[in-house]
Amino acid sequence: MEKPSDALLCAAAIAGDCTRLRDLLLAGADASFFDSDGMTPLMHAAAGGHADAVRCLLDAGAPWNALSPSNLSAGDLAMENAHQEAFDILLNFAIQAELVLGTIARRGRGEGTASHEEYLSDRVAFGEDRIMDAKSEAVMMAWEKPLMEAHARAICFSGDDCGRILNVGFGMGLVDEAIQRYKPLEHTIVEAHPDVYDRMIRSGWGEKENVKIVFGKWQDVLHQLGSFDGIFFDTFGEYYEDMREFHKYLYRLLKPGGIYSYFNGFCGSNAFFHVVYCQLVALELGDLGYSTQFIPLPVKECLSEDIWKGVKHKYWQLDTYNLPVVQASHDSE
Ligand SMILES: C[S@@+](CC[C@H](N)C(=O)[O-])C[C@H]1O[C@@H](n2cnc3c(N)ncnc32)[C@H](O)[C@@H]1O
Missing domain, CATH: 1.25.40.20 (Ankyrin repeat-containing domain)
Known part of the structure; x- marks a missing residue:
């Protein structure tokens, strides 16, 4: 009272x-x-x-x-x-x-999703500009294309050539299309949803010479992957804790001089909470021996009210996207 x-x-x-x-x-x-x-x-x-x-x-x-x-x-x-x-x-x-x-830490997309296992066993629906899960959450949306292109650019420029690249989470394949433009020596894609995987295969991704598709949850297949010059992490229905777990394996997944990046959608509807999560991830990566820089990208123009029609949860409402570029601290010195 x-x-x-x-x-x-x-x-x-x-x-x-x-x-x-x-x-x-x-x-x-x-x-x-x-x-x-x-x-x-x-x-x-x-x-x-x-x-x-x-x-x-x-x-x-x-x-x-x-x-x-x-x-x-x-x-x-x-x-x-x-x-x-x-x-x-x-x-x-x-x-x-x-x-x-960890009270506000959820994932970038799909805050309403009940469980990751449920997401993986439910059907997803493919539209022109989106993939939707069974609970009307957007798994991936086309407005992110410029962001995905920027992520691909960041991870494909770690050395003289593009080398071996890993992408975790295929979604609409936007980042993978952009990665292919850099002609990597090897391009490994990990995808866990059977419908997304089927669609990848049907659209010819399995026939590309430099592409290796690994079907399964990253948690189950990491041990068979080797090491990479560039890594991008962008899953759906997972929590901050899951990404944190992934970061523990960076020491063997990322080659010396390599670049890591992730979809930075944490707390995408509140500017201050988002800053907290940028700093928190950077701090925790710092403890693991990595330095993180954020490249600010204006996204206001990619977003209009219309694009969210039929989407339960607007997972991004901020004007600036902070693209993380992560590398071993001794590489960046
Ligand atoms: C947001 S989408 C990725 C979008 C992608 N970056 C693009 O450019 O289109 C997330 C993808 O991660 C997949 N995924 C979710 N959990 C996963 C896991 N644990 N391991 C591998 N893939 C996962 C989802 O099925 C979905 O296809």
Whole structure:
């Protein structure tokens, strides 16, 4: 139940009055209170750029990932208002929280999908501009073509020639079409869905001289793959934890000097959460000995409301896509 001190907490956060905030919190005010505008004290403090108040509220248990009615978190408000110090405090806190709890970490696409096994055993539907799963989630969409071309460019330029390339997740084959243009010596594609695999075979991918198709989940076939100059990872229905697991094998999958990239769709409907996940992945890859750079690509023009017709979950709503380019830290020095 709302207490009078809860509303006073918002007023103190708006004023950036830390002494008052601490007194109210000690007296039992609720740091996770939402006022009548759907704002928390932390959102008010962040929007006003009151860095000390942000710190004080986080220490008192204020939820960093609460969303306002317009889907903005405290971090989004600090970012929108260019309050660097408040933003940095929120970002560091969020990264630590996600490292421990992983509360917002889901996958890039298909947040509503019940289970990966279910996805793999259900039928998928192929359209002109999309592949849909049985639950009306988009498995892959044609608007991503320029992104896939950019990913192919990133992983196919690790040396003088394109060498051996691995793509995990065929989908519509957009990245693979782009990879083929670089004429790799060998191009291995791992795909786990029987319908997607059938379609690949029927469209002639099995007859390409430099292409090797491996049917199965990457988890089951990695041991037979060898090592590569370029790797792209883009699956569906999997969680951040799955990609993290894949990263553990990079040390033997990626040749020295090789480039790794992944579809960076994490938290694609909230700008701050997305930044948290860019930093989190970079941090965890850093611990494994890899450095990550993000190339910002504008995507606003690829997206219109129309393209999402019939799609349950709009998995991307941000104006900029951050394309990750990952290489061994000693290669990038
Ligand atoms: C988003 S699509 C890939 C799109 C692709 N990058 C393109 O350019 O069209 C994801 C693909 O990964 C496949 N997939 C999902 N889980 C997988 C797994 N564990 N191993 C291999 N493939 C998987 C899905 O069946 C789907 O075809």
